[in-house]
Amino acid sequence: MLKKRDKRYKRSKMQSNTKIGITTTVPVEIILASGAIPVDINNIFITDVDPGNLVDKAEKAGFPQNTCSWIKGLYQTIISQNIEKVLSPVWGDCSNSFALSEILSECGIEVIEFQYPFDRNIKRLKESFKELYDRFDVSEKDVLKKHDDLQKVRKELKTIDDLTIKGNISGKDNHIYLVSSSDFEGNPDLFLKKIKNRPNIIKKESDDNHRIGIIGVPPIFTNFFDVLEELGFSVVYNEIPAEFSMIKSLDKGFYEKYLEYSYPYGMRFRLHTIKKEIKRRRLKGIIHYTQCFCYRQIEDILLRKNIDIPILTIEGDRPCEIDSRSRMRLENFWELL
Ligand code: SF4
CATH class of the missing domain: 3.40.50.11890 (Rossmann fold)
Structure with a gap:
């Protein structure tokens, strides 16, 4: 009811x-x-x-x-x-x-x-x-002023993303910080303080063969990033959270940012950014997360047609830990890379 x-x-x-x-x-x-x-x-x-x-x-x-x-x-x-x-x-x-x-x-x-x-x-x-x-x-005028105020927060998020590419911030933390930029946790000033005081700088031996990107809607699995880390993947690109944060269009104005933000405009437009980021971040593989009963699952066809590095498609349904079959497929993907 x-x-x-x-x-x-x-x-x-x-x-x-x-x-x-x-x-x-x-x-x-x-x-x-x-x-x-x-x-x-x-x-x-x-x-x-x-x-x-x-x-x-x-x-x-x-x-x-x-x-x-x-x-x-x-x-x-x-x-x-x-x-x-x-x-x-x-x-x-x-x-x-x-x-x-x-x-x-x-x-x-x-x-x-x-x-x-x-x-x-x-x-x-x-x-x-x-x-x-x-x-x-x-x-x-009020809105454009607010856009200018938010630039300092988005610049800090860009720093976080750059540190992720270097392996100094984990893929999981990168996901959490960037995905939070949709609402800046309700208070951009406090959010900026929080991300500036982040405790989690890591210094990892970089494993070039397992640098991967996560494409698609945010995974619903509750331990997704923990499992990837445990298996030895280095997640250096979270596509949709990076889009939410608008860090790729820092130098653009307010309206232009919402035109560069690719998520609402279809897979063919998203592919331009994905291809650039594969090169820039030296990705060796992609995990395409798809959500059960979501029309975006069909976009997997376009992704596979246009991307020439290995892709693993993982589907989730309800919020829960990764099932054993998906985990096994991730292990096989690690071997493949
Ligand atoms: S159907 Fe797809 S795009 Fe819509 S809310 Fe679900 S996951 Fe997101």
Whole structure:
């Protein structure tokens, strides 16, 4: 049964400190400029003490078993955390998240919609963002100022990524830092302090034969990076978290960053960046993580057609530890490299 709140969706004035749930990377500068607090629901879901239980609860509410577990986890987390407003792209994420938006509206949650233009047309992107300025009651000047303020955080994330390439920061920590840049943990200043005080510089013997990149949506396995490290892989590229952080377009302006950010614009566009990064990071192999019941699984065909280093495709379903079959396939991949 869907949980209905007392009030049906009602457009309300944006208050300072209102929590805005986000389900993917959105123009976070707009939320921050309004004084509201961005909350990436994905990160809350996957770091919950029992994310599997959240998926179970969503199924009890009616979500089909053959639906992506990220979507079910997002739904249940939004309900459990009493999030009242969600900013969600209706184009540029996935059709499941579009259906999720409709369910959330039905539950009385205010869903603020926008879209990334699939043709990467800057005029359409600006129009879409400018509608959000009205909704969040901010001016373009406020937003551009916020973008400039965030540059110092993104520069630090770039330093972290460069250290990962050198082997001084683990692939797991790289993933955590970069993936957190979707909402800067709600407070960019505190987040910057935290990442500057990072304790985890490592000095590893570099194993050139096992330098790999992780392509695809964030893995739902709870011990994914631990297993890779245990097997001896050096993860030096986390594609989607790197895209979230926008570190590759540090020198670009606000709107241009959201056009360079490849995730909403299809695999053919993503491939340009992936190919460049394979060379720059001297990758010897790629693990393509795919999510069960996600349309992006089909993109594996394009990846394999266009990339000429070994690729292992690993699929996850529910949030849990890596199953023994996938682990064995990872071991074989290590041998192959
Ligand atoms: S994994 Fe795929 S289906 Fe699930 S939320 Fe992400 S893009 Fe959508």
